[in-house]
Amino acid sequence: MTDAALSPEKLGAQGTSTEASYQAPQGTWHELRRRPVFLLTGGCALLLLLLAAAPGLFAGWFGHGDPTVCELGHSAEGPAPGHPFGYDVQGCDLYANVIHGAGASLGVGLLATGLGLAVALVLGCLAGMAGRIVDSVIARITDVFLGFPFLLGAIVVLNSFTTRDVPTVAGVLALFGWPTMTRVVRASVRSVREADYVVMARSLGASQWFIVRRHVLPNALTPVLVLATITVGGVIVAEAALTFLGVGLQPPSISWGLQLAGAQNSFQTHPHLLIFPGLFLSFTVFVLITFGDTVRDALDPRGR
Amino acid sequence: MDHTTNHTTAKAPLNDPLDAPLLDVQDLTVDVLSRSGAAQRVVHGVSFTLHEEETLALIGESGSGKSISAMAVMGLLPATTARVGGSARHRGTDLLTLPEDQFRALRGRRIAMVFQDALSALNPTLTVGFQIAETIRAHEGVGRREARARAVELMARVRIPDPALRYRDHPHQFSGGMRQRIMIAMAVALSPDVLIADEPTTALDVTVQAQIMELLAELREETGSALLLITHDLGLAAGTADRVAIMYAGRILEQAPVQELYDRPAHPYTRGLLAAVPRLAGDTDDLTPIPGTPPGPGLLPAGCAFHPRCPDVGERCATQEPMLLPALPDPPARLVACHYPLEVSGAR
Amino acid sequence: MTYLIRRLLEALLVFFGISLVIYAMTYVLPGDPIAALAGDRPLAPSVARALREQHHLDDPLLVQYGHYLAGLFHGDLGTDFSGRSVAEQMADRWPVTLKLALTAWGIEAVVGIGLGVLAALRQGTWTDRTVLAFTIGATSVPVFVLAYTAQVVLGVRLGWFPVAGNTDGWPTSYLLPALCVAAFGLASVSRLVRAEVIENLRADYVRTAVAKGLSRRRVVGVHVLRNSLIPAVTYLAIDLGYLLGGTVIIEGVFNLPGIGQLLFQAIRAHAGPTVVGVSTALILIFLAVSVLVDLLNSLLDPRIRHD
Secondary structure, eight states: OHHHHHHHEEEEEEEETTGGGGGTTTTTTHHHHTTTHHHHHHHHHHHHHHHHHTTTTHHEEESSSOTTBOOOOGGGGGOOOTTOOOOOOOSSSSSHHHHHHHHHHHHHHHHHHHHHHHHHHHHHHHHHHHHHHHHHHHHHHHHHHTTTHHHHHHHHHHHHHHHOOOHHHHHHHHHHHHHHHHHHHHHHHHHHHHHHHHHHHHHHHOOOHHHHHIIIHHOOOOOOOOHHHHHHHHHHHHHHHHHTTTTOOOSSOOOOHHHHHHHTTTTTTTTTTHHHHHHHHHHHHHHHHHHHOOOOHHHHGGGE | OOOTTTSOOOOOTTOOOOOOEEEEEEEEEEEETTTTSSSEEEEEEEEEEOTTTOOOEEEOOOTTHHHHHHHHHHSSSOTTTTTEEEEEEEEEEGGSSHHHHHHHBBBBBTTEOOOOOHHHHHHHHHHHHHHHHHHHHHHSSOOOHHHHHHHHHHHTTTOOOSHHHTOOOOGSSSSSHHHHHHHHHHHHHHHEEEEEETTTTTTSSSHHHHHHHHHHHHHHHHTTTTEEEEEEEEHHHHOOOEEEEETTTEEEEEEHHHHHHHHHHOHHHHHHHTTSSSOOSSGGGOOOOOOOOOOOOGGOOOSSSGGOOTTOOGGGTTTTTTOOOOOOTTTOOOOEEESSSSOOOOOO | HHHHHHHHHHHHHHHHHHHHHIIIIIISSSSOOOHHTTTOOOOOOOHHHHHHHHHTTSSSSSHHHHHHHHHHHHHHHOOTSSSSSHHHHHHHHHHHHHHHHHHHHHHHHHHHHHHHHHHTTTSSSHHHHHHHHHHHEEEEEESHHHHHHHIIIIIIISSSSSSSSSSTTTTTTHHHHHHHHHHHHHHHHHHHHHHHHHHHHHHHHHHHHHHTTOHHHHHIIIHHHHHHHHHHHHHHHHHHHHHHHTTTHHHHHHHHHHHHHHHHHHTTOOOHHHHHHHHHHHHHHHHHHHHHHHHHHHHHHHHHHHH
């Protein structure tokens, strides 16, 4: 993965420039429900979540379903009865491993994005609502973190950790993921703040907190949630790439990145080791990005 | 159809073997196509004629179809979003059926247009000088240097101070009035026969409006163009136009020489419009708004489009659409589309 | 001019911020920084002591950061465990990385813009949909999966490209890696250009250009393209910064002896100081490129300069 591919700000590039023009027109939901792409990717996303939350439901469909039961004698063998994806280098069932890998990938993706989103909502509202000084301090800090190419920043930081599990990797990725979302929140907060109905509410004596809760947050939430969906995809790619490089997750975690990293010397002779984890990884990213894109298109009529 | 000659100093048409009018629009229709492919008619058979060197004002509220009619005549409506019917003959040549490359040669050279919002109508990333010179070069095989010299000259003619210096400035560096002058310079660059000005002063301050209208009138005179002025402003039209056509819901309701129309409106809508215009000397108590709002394109009533708001509505109005016909007090210069035109006592 | 100065000041601020973050993450984290630098390797006490001294770890924090900054300004990116300077190790690897990044960049620009314009002008047709499908695919497949797939299919099975290494020189050895590096950016550029062209085609000034009687070729070529390419040029310029630092995985997979491979191998060898040094250099290059991009942009889009 190049850094270019990892940066959520670039994945959202088409969206961040127009965040202020987002509206949540009535009937967006109605319109979305009639879009097959939305239903399809939404359904797939739910399925992936289920897969991540309860891999046991799926892992045992063909064989024993235990990713840790391995027979070295079958090392890197191709698909066989009971083992539709074949065996990995250690002779473990690849299907069970791939199914169980969803948990770590989606876990890192959701946790990192969630953390970043929380920071973004707080800082974005603060920057958008508070005075100039707070705003520019937050803007400069944002600049600093946006100044890091995503992957390189994560490499530097993760390099100094000796144990790297799902929470640590997610935390580090969140460290470089919040700035873009913060900018989006700030921009939408700004545009809502200047809106006539907010000026009106303020002139009627509504408190700052009431305005944030009642007007600003609901309006600022939609665009950043769309960006967050896309960010989850970007974070999953980043985790896989970092793990593949050797600064991401470590065993005994089970993740697609680890499976790809562990097999990198055998791809040429045993392509199934590349195909199955790679396919699941790509499909997950595809589903999340397309889902986010579809929602964004429905919200932003400009693209039509 | 309405060859009125009493209102303008008629001049022998130039190079006109067919003796056809300068611009003759007949039964123009425009259907706007939605994404799902459904058609919505927004212009319902508009006809008007523009003669050499005259100024015709097309007046209407927003949404009355005046701008879209002008765009249709210029061939600026994309085929994917609008369907245009009827004819628009420029010296006998129907523009609407003309092959694109021939139409292109006329656009900007014989028929030019001034748009409403010069800030968005000018390309923000190119210098204004380039944009003027480009028009000249598109139609005449002149070199870069000559086009540039002529552009500077044009900028001087529309009274841009320091034209040679400002040639290299970008649109956002000009004030609204100056930008509109650039638009005008671009439009008159090749002395077109027909100048279409679509709300040329709506985006401007009142004081600047007057200057721009003065400039337009002056340049029209110098170049010998005819002017089709599209506006919602009755006062503006009164000062500039020879004849006026009143549009409502995609139709022309009344058409007459400017003085006659203002003095003795024959259509109840025209009278309503005039009554709603505040006058300097008048009292605001005298203002009478027209009740109701114009219908949206999908909600047209049967019969006369104006009848639900008309104070003089009669029994035929709800069922039968009136045609635009010559009417008293001064046919054939006056055309009215009304079953019950106002009694206008005695011609002058 | 004020814009220039403001932008440079901002960049300086970001530089201090970034170096502080890197410094804090590497040297000030709780725990023994030397152990962290060493990664999983046990260190001999004498080496640890030498390292403590070398990194001024017994001085107050601010002084330490000062030493670190002063080193950065002198191009000192630290030394690895065997005492070789990181900057020196990087020196003779630059040509490889530059060639790879520039090749990828060229592919990204030419193909990305071409596909974007094509899709926009044929909006709604099968051409458009094919380009869209391609861009979605290129965005979804992680680059190392793409790289290995390309290596196995195009290199090993079909034999169209060399599998790895740079023995065939430029361009033969660089084409396939460059394609893989470019895939994501190419997709982004074409989507960006497509959206911009479609929007600009509807702009008022395009209507004016048509009303002036310009040919369609000129309307699209001069008015629409010029304005549509501004965001793409910005993206491409920033992406050059990413590409220079973003060749880590590709150089590792294709075994190209560039900066990226140095980092790739350093991570695997748990050579902490090298990892930090190389990453820092690449991050600083990225920063420099983004400043240049902003200045370039202000030349292209006159509206920025006069804000």
